[in-house]
Amino acid sequence: MAMDNTNRTDSTTWEARKRRRTARRRVTAAAVVVLAALGTAPVAAQQPADATGVSSRSAESHGRGTLLDITPVADLDRADVARFLVSGGMDTDTVRHGLRAYRLTYRTITPQGAPTTATGLLALPKGGPHRLDLVSDTHGTMAHRDYAPSVGEDFGRFAPYLHASAGRAVAAPDYLGLGKGPGRHPYMDTKSSVTASVDMLRASRTAALRLDRPLTGDVYASGFSQGGQVAMALGRALDNGVDRHFRLRALAPVSGPYDIEHAEMPALFDGRVNDISGIFYMSYFLTAQNRLHPLYKDPSEAFREPYAGIVDDLFDTNHTEEQIIPALPATLKELLTDDYYRQVQHPTGALLAAVRAQDGTCAWKPDVPVRLYSSSGDADVPIANARDCASDLAAHGVAAPVVDQGSTDHNATYMKSGPQIVRWFDAVAARS
Numbered sequence: 001m002a003m004d005n006t007n008r009t010d011s012t013t014w015e016a017r018k019r020r021r022t023a024r025r026r027v028t029a030a031a032v033v034v035l036a037a038l039g040t041a042p043v044a045a046q047q048p049a050d051a052t053g054v055s056s057r058s059a060e061s062h063g064r065g066t067l068l069d070i071t072p073v074a075d076l077d078r079a080d081v082a083r084f085l086v087s088g089g090m091d092t093d094t095v096r097h098g099l100r101a102y103r104l105t106y107r108t109i110t111p112q113g114a115p116t117t118a119t120g121l122l123a124l125p126k127g128g129p130h131r132l133d134l135v136s137d138t139h140g141t142m143a144h145r146d147y148a149p150s151v152g153e154d155f156g157r158f159a160p161y162l163h164a165s166a167g168r169a170v171a172a173p174d175y176l177g178l179g180k181g182p183g184r185h186p187y188m189d190t191k192s193s194v195t196a197s198v199d200m201l202r203a204s205r206t207a208a209l210r211l212d213r214p215l216t217g218d219v220y221a222s223g224f225s226q227g228g229q230v231a232m233a234l235g236r237a238l239d240n241g242v243d244r245h246f247r248l249r250a251l252a253p254v255s256g257p258y259d260i261e262h263a264e265m266p267a268l269f270d271g272r273v274n275d276i277s278g279i280f281y282m283s284y285f286l287t288a289q290n291r292l293h294p295l296y297k298d299p300s301e302a303f304r305e306p307y308a309g310i311v312d313d314l315f316d317t318n319h320t321e322e323q324i325i326p327a328l329p330a331t332l333k334e335l336l337t338d339d340y341y342r343q344v345q346h347p348t349g350a351l352l353a354a355v356r357a358q359d360g361t362c363a364w365k366p367d368v369p370v371r372l373y374s375s376s377g378d379a380d381v382p383i384a385n386a387r388d389c390a391s392d393l394a395a396h397g398v399a400a401p402v403v404d405q406g407s408t409d410h411n412a413t414y415m416k417s418g419p420q421i422v423r424w425f426d427a428v429a430a431r432s
Contacts, residue, residue, distance in 0.1 A: 064195070065202025066107040068117065070210070073150065074101040074157075077126070081165045088158050090415045094422040097125040099164040101157075102211075103150035105180065106203035111192040111292055119179035120200040121149035121172040123160045124213050128167035133218040133249070133429065134204065135163040136234060137172045138197055140225030140414075141187070143284065143324055145317040148174035155411075159222065159418055166422045169208055169215060173200035177317055185317055187288035190358045193230045194237055201246055218249045218432075220425045224414045225381060228256020232361040232389070239366055250428040251366060252421045254373040255381045255413050258362050258389040260355045261347065263382060268332060269345060272382040277410075279328050279335055280321065281380075282344065287312045293354040302340040362389035363396065369428060370400040373417040380410035 076084070077098035085092050101123040108118045124132070139149055139156045149156035149172040160170040173196050177185035186192050201219065208215050219238060223231030231253040238248040257264045267273045268282065286302055289295060299308040307328065314324045329335050336344065347355055370393060374386035386402045393400045403420070405413045 063107040063115070064109060065199040065206075067203040067206040067210075068105040068107065070122075070207050071103040071105075072100065073103050073121070074099070074123075074153065076100075076161075078165065081161055084153075084161060085158060085165075088155070088415055089412070090158055090162065091419040094162065094419050094426075095165040096167055097127040097165050099123050099125050099161060101160070101164070102207065103180070104200070104203045104207050106199055108176070108196050108199040109192075110176065110183075111186050111189050116176065116182060118176055118181040118196050118199070119148070119150045119174045120196075120203070121157065121160055121170070121174070122204050122207050123164035123170040123172070124208065124211065125164050125167050125169070131214050131216050132167075132169040132208065133220065134201065134215050134246075135160075135168045135170045135425070136197060136201060136219055136221045136223075136231070137163065137170055138193070138221075138223030138227030138230040138234065139172065139175075140223075140227050141281070141284070142178060142185075143280075143315060143317070144320045145174075145178045145181075145185070147320075148179035150174050150179045158415070159224065162418045162422060163220075163222075163425075166426070168220065168425070169204065169213065171197075171200050171204040173197045184291070184315075185288065186292060187284050187315070188226065188229075188358055189288070189292055190229060190233050190361065193226075194233045197230060197234045198237060198242055202243065205245060217245050217247050218429075219246050220250045220252070220428070221248060222252045222254065222421055223256070224254045225256065225410070228253035228381075229258055229358065229361055230256075232256060232258060235366060235368075235370075236361065236364050239364070239368070248366070248368050249432065250368050250425055251370045252373065252417075252424060254417045254421075255375070255378055255410060256361075256372075256385060256389070257381050258359070258385045258392075260359055261352070263384040263388050265344065265347065265355070267382045267384065272379065272384075274379045275331055276325060277380045278332055279330075280325055282332060283307075283311050283324075283328060283335065284315050287315050289354045293350055293357070295350050295354060296340075300337075302336060304335065304337055307335055360392075362392035364393075365396040365398055366393070370398060371403055371421075371424060372400055373403045373405065373413065373421065375405035375408045375410075375413040375416075377405075377407035378410045378413055 082092040082095045110116050137159045160172045163170045177183045221231045221235045235251040268278045296302045372386040374383045390400050405416050
């Protein structure tokens with residue numbers, strides 16, 4: 001139940017997605033020759049002791065953040081980047097450079113603390129200063145692993161390309177179980193999303209050094225939807241000194257579900273979240289969280305038939321939203337058993353514990369400027385989430401304005417906010 005990033009499932013959206021893919025094929029065609037010259041095989045990563053970005057004993061014991069390989073995935077000039085962003089409806093006045101992008105594979109840990117690997121996208125500008133500031137961009141809800149930033153040149157690359165073309169390096173983690181990472185995605189498990197994001201920063205530091213574009217250590221954090229919540233939690237980790245190589249400079253999440261208990265879940269029942277989104281998010285949330293915080297012993301306790309028999313497999317990271325949503329009913333009432341419908345309305349026990357484990361990402365005092373981007377027209381993640389986040393920050397002595405993008409929908413909020421965030425990061429950097 002937490003928050004979208006890319007796809008509405010009506011026919012209009014499917015056609016728009018097809019048009020975006022066609023536009024991207026045109027954009028990337030010019031890069032094929034360059035990528036061929038770069039080579040498509042992974043580049044073995046040298047791992048000098050000082051270049052891993054891993055400083056804590058626990059991180060070192062797991063090899064967390066160790067870079068395993070680098071694979072070139074895009075090489076675009078400035079006009080290519082502008083065409084790509086325009087295809088998604090994004091302003092291009094901040095596009096100053098072309099870019100090169102790479103898939104990084106690195107070591108991290110599972111929600112249980114066991115060693116695993118993950119992937120992510122590193123985008124570097126062609127131009128700008130030699131040493132680069134870094135943007136951490138954390139993406140929104142994705143059900144299919146191939147939609148992740150390092151694999152699919154789709155929605156997940158708009159913000160990374162936007163920020164890289166403005167002159168900063170961008171680290172965009174795929175999260176666990178998406179992209180080329182093994183296993184299932186622990187959807188809305190904020191803790192593991194943060195560990196994967198921190199370790200992506202470490203891997204990016206090593207990769208940037210190898211690619212002769214070393215990082216300054218300054219980090220500007222942003223993210224959308226699910227990734228907005230991750231960005232807030234990542235910002236807290238960085239502000240608390242999770243890695244001495246990185247310094248948080250500004251925080252600008254977009255449309256994050258910061259208050260599932262008091263804002264997002266009630267909105268499922270009062271019309272503020274549309275039914276298609278609500279069913280998709282709730283199904284994804286329950287099936288993923290049940291693997292982490294057992295919510296039910298058998299799917300039939302939570303889901304009505306025939307959905308109880310299929311819902312878990314639908315979210316195996318190999319089904320697209322276009323496949324998942326038509327297989328689900330039209331309303332939560334049809335999806336959930338009577339008992340579980342009431343449980344979602346008034347969470348208690350294990351479900352409440354799972355929800356609260358993700359909430360609270362705004363209950364701290366950042367030492368950097370914060371802006372919260374949202375819109376009153378968002379029917380996926382209502383603006384009440386951002387307002388509650390701002391209230392939590394205010395209670396800790398931090399004034400964080402909520403930038404309301406008006407009547408725009410969820411995805412359009414992301415597209416409209418992106419260039420504004422670039423300009424704000426520019427202003428913050430100029431003052432530092």
